Amino acid sequence: MMMETSRVAEVQLTTNQSTLPVSKPVLTRRNATTLWLKDFLRFIGPGFLVAIAFLDPGNIAADVNQAVGSGYELMWVTCLGTILSWFIQCCCARLGVISGSHLAALIRDNYPPVISSFLFLFITIAILATDMLEVVGGAIAIHGITDGRIPLWAGVLLTCIATFVILSLKWVGNRSLEYIMIVFVVMLAITMCILCSKTTVDVPQMFLGMVYPRLPASQVSVAIGALGALVMPHNLYLHSALMSSREDEVIVVGMNRALTYVTIEAAGTLVISLVINSICIIVFALGSKMYGNGSDMGLATIGDVLADVFGRGYKYVWYLGLLASAQASTLTTTFTAQFVITGFTRIKEDSIWLLFVTRGLTLVPSVVIAVFSYQIHDGFAAMTNALNIVDSVVVPFAIQPLLALSTYTLEMWKLDPFAKFMLAMTWVSSWIIMGLNTYNMVDAGRSTIPKQMGVQVCFYIAVAIYIF
Secondary structure, three states, X not given: OOOOOHHHHHXXXXXXXXXXXXXXXXXXXXXXXXXXXXXXXXXXXHHHHHHHHHHOHHHHHHHHHHHHHHOOOOHHHHHHHHHHHHHHHHHHHHHHHHHOOOHHHHHHHHOOHHHHHHHHHHHHHXXXXXXXXXXHHHHHHHHHHOOOOOOHHHHHHHHHHHHHHHHHXXXXXXXXXXXXXXXXXXXXXXXXXXXXXXXXXXXXXXXXXXXXOOXXXXXXXXXXXXXXXXXXXXXXXXXXXXXXXXXXXXXXXXXXXXXXXXXXXXXHHHXXXXXXXXXXXXXXXXXXXXXXOHHHOOOOOHHHHHHXXXXXXXXXXXXXXXXXXHHHHHHHHHHHHHHHHHHHHOOXXXXXXXXXXXXXXXXXXXXXXXXXXXXXXXXXXXXXHHHHHHHHHHHHHHHHHHHHHHHHOHHHHOOOOOHHHHXXXXXXXXXXXXXXXXXHHHHHHHHHOOOOHHHHHHXXXXXXXXXX
């Protein structure tokens, strides 16, 4: 497998070309810091779009499950998942910066058409599953904010319309979308902090839960689900695509510094997502304890629980935060779908019908799911688990091409002194996550498939084929 190295050569030429001798200005420490910050700000934005996937309704539902089942005990799972995800996302970002392309286009150019088509199919399924959950989460938020005056099906339509309108700003520039995402993240953080201000945090137990791994037997599936939910297949495509669009910035600051900036930015935004997820767990743990019936807590009911525990006003604060989470995450999945389609099919990215298609594919299924799951007890919880399992199944089909492309193009990483370390840690992180996701998939399958010997044998054969 070979890839073009003209991107690296171009950046090396730009950053290493000689110039006529001129007097160099002396940089003071203050001026050097100002220049560093100015260059770093050029790369702020993509990390916030990626961090949204760590704060989507699916992850918030996982926070609820953790808090209800074990309080602070599983917070180490969220910390570990964030660290492992950081290595994977850094690999995506660096591949985009160095190659000047993105994962979908690289797969198309370097894989046989049959394999490329299958990978396209799998990531499309994952995007549809993720987007349905996020759209339904937005509908729940709108339904709750209006005290049920706006039905769920109408909430789905409003969420989709808002997504279409905001994504129309793409023609103004990707930067405008990045700024909007930053606003949504700040909005979610503020709402969670307001809720946290009403809680009494057991600080020693919270830090113990973050650093001391404890895993009660009854919470194994919850922990694996929470860890698996942090790695979303579409995020790998999104991050590489966003960084590939920073070509001008890379030429200005140089490849080495660009790689440093994207690594720091990814770490910073994931730390923000970790803090917000931790706040969610703290709030939901106290709410579950005071409410006395945590098993009834879920995306559709937690607003009423918070109203009973903290007061009616905090119900609306929660739904406002959920709306920010859902709207931001459905924006990123729709945005990612456009990158995926253009990368695999060479369709022009600025085609207006592409926005209609990517936004309309999940509209009808989301309306159906929103209406029917609301009428069934624990319907949203079942839907969340089912869609998270779909993502878990698809994760290897996104990670493996990423690792293969990065490994076979290691010569392109020579500009990065930490290349081998980052790539090795990405391999370790990916295998841990894929192993846990496979376990979660098998565990879910054992409890749902028929017990007949023939069916069981076929199931485990399929799992073996899937793994290898």
